[in-house]
Amino acid sequence: MEIDELKEKIFAFVQAAKGKKKLKEKDILNGVSAEVGVDKDVVKKAMREMIDIGRLMYSYGGGASSVEIPSEEYLREKGLIK
């Protein structure tokens, strides 16, 4: 699977959980890896690249960290959109 296609799968996976469940990094690795049959390390690398450019972001609440789709406010604060 091409890396861009994998990133779209990861994004869709996180989007599907939005408002329902706070996803830990491990949830995404396990879920996407099982869904598309790609090694977890490959999923991890793709996900990290998405986090590095602000397509996904780390969030913290209730004592635990999760991975989410960034809000517009976050993207604006980071100068990624105007």
Next chain:
Amino acid sequence: MAKKYDTPLLDELEKGPWPSFVTEIKKAGKKSEMANDELGQLEKSYRTKRGYWKHGGIVGVLGYGGGIIGRYSSLPDEFPGVAHFHTVRINQPSGWFYSTKALREIVDIWDKYGSGLTNVHGSTGDLVLLGTRTEALEPIFAEYSSRGWDLGGSGSAMRTPSCCIGPARCEWANIDTMEICYQMTQRFQDELHRPAFPYKFKIKVSGCAVDCVAAIARADCSIIGTWKGKIAVDQDAVKWYAKNRMDINKEIVDMCPTSCISYDGTKMTINDDECSRCMHCISKMTKALKPTGEKGVSILVGSKAPIVVGSLLSWVIVPFMKVQPPYDDLYGFIGKIIEWWDENAKPRERLGEVIEMKGMRSFLEHIGVPAQPQQVKEPRKDPFFFWKEEDLKR
């Protein structure tokens, strides 16, 4: 900047001979509106007996999931200076050694972007900078990282490893704590900055069982320097202690947890086979007693020190491990510990809690450590019977 609030309740805390945090915040308030409003909000909290801080959120720097702790005022209109008041954790050098130049560099950047307040080192070990706005986070990170500093850990991640000053300034250090801590910080960069664990995971390294970083009370993985040989006794120095009014029987012999020391009024004898390497005698009679032989570490796991309930102390799982650069054995071992914890923990469960629930047997089997007498925490309570289905059928 003029004084903004009357603070009669906080002013009470400036009285007396000791330095006062109120005085320091007031000093910072002369230059910073954030510090001024921090004082105003705190006075209101004292008056109303309520806290006005909100915690958490999405603050952080791009690519990192830790190092910034989001803090907001719930009264932003009344105290706009602390509407955002985020904490920044800077990864400390091993043993907390700084040059004055380095400290000036840190506080100059902090004066530029933050409140000017710091409580220097939090209980995590990181250098803690208190109070800045969300939009300042990326510039702060850029300035610190361009000068070789990095953020520390927070959230569900490996927390910044910390250690005692070890051989840099202590005669009791059995291991090079600072080197181990430094190398582990380098090795676990990904785990430190990208929260992927069920909850926090702390590693602390102490040079001996005196445990100056309180690893036994706070770390999920405590690495404590120890030795295999005998305790060398200098009988002349023992006589010196006796002559200088040390009650050796009361202060040393009776305090030995394994009763392995005897003293007949002139000569001290130690049964080294019974010694648990607790360091009590050595730390009390530094001139007379000295560990000898092979040096290494004991590895303990599972402590946590929450504020209210549920505190756990560390549990010995490896009585002695030889460690030397490049520490691959140690990394591999810690990796196995984390792997078992990650597989078995629910969110917000620390390693010690999972061991209590799943049992030491499952944990030891996964990490490949055999049951040993040193692991018994309380006699007759931790038998480590590793019965399996096939054993019961026999």
